[in-house]
Amino acid sequence: MPRMGLQERRTEQRREQRQALRERILDVSREIVKREGFASLSMRKLAEAIDYSPAALYLHFRSRGEIARALRMEGHARLRETFLAYTTIADPAARLNAMARAYVEFGLTEPETYRLMFMEPAGLAETAADAGDSTAEPGAATLLLIADAFVELRAADRLPPHAAPTACAEGLWANLHGIVALKLNSASLPETPVATLVELSLDAWFAPANRTEPRGTEPRSNSANRPDTSTR
Structure with missing residues (x-):
């Protein structure tokens, strides 16, 4: 099996990081919804909870509605x-x-x-x-x-x-x-x-x-x- 090149490794690491952040967003969203209901979930509250900027969240979910769908x-x-x-x-x-x-x-x-x-x-x-x-x-x-x-x-x-x-x-x-x-x-x-x-x-x-x-x-x-x- 051929060894993964440097560029491929970096690409794979970025993919894993993006997937990890997406899962983190959903985990925290799930906890907020369970604890307070969906009406209490906002992109700003979510960003504060995971210590990311709202802009970073929008790279994974375009809206609160997309999180709801997931x-x-x-x-x-x-x-x-x-x-x-x-x-x-x-x-x-x-x-x-x-x-x-x-x-x-x-x-x-x-x-x-x-x-x-x-x-x-x-x-x-x-x-x-x-x-x-x-x-x-x-x-x-x-x-x-x-x-x-x-x-x-x-x-x-x-x-x-x-x-x-x-x-x-x-x-x-x-x-x-x-x-x-x-x-x-x-x-x-x-x-x-x-x-x-x-x-x-x-x-x-x-x-x-x-x-x-x-x-x-x-x-x-x-x-x-x-x-x-x-x-x-």
Whole structure:
């Protein structure tokens, strides 16, 4: 293998230094967002925190919005990695239950990251996105993992006939987002355990398609299709 020349070594060192500074910018930005929220992040505050000039930051990120996009992409990647860990669960209902609880746990343990991902104006984090860039929809790959489980439920005749897997995945995601948003923004809500809220969100998907109950009676439990989801 040929030895690297002096000019090549210098080029490589500069590349490594630029990458190290970029990572440092993101690390400090992430900490500011987690501690104070995205609204508190500014290029000037960030420059002061890492002891660099604002001009140096602009060599790596053209705006606060580009930093938001990078942090948002990181958050989606972490959420997808969490979901991937559950794809080995054979039963699709049990897999959905695990993913649903992991989603809510992610939102409640990293509230400011979650707000940046799902509750800040979309344009804030899209300033660096090209119209044709597939990463412009970072949640699509995660949604597909949810939809795959619904496809398996449909194949096993465990969904109502009219329920399209993709629509079911979007509906479940909307339910889970509602749980997280209410917990984050409504301190006055009754302290219903999160596991119970997730269980109620999943009940509709696993109920028999044509079940009817006499008026005034309690619905029957369909525990055969769901794992035990007692509060941890």
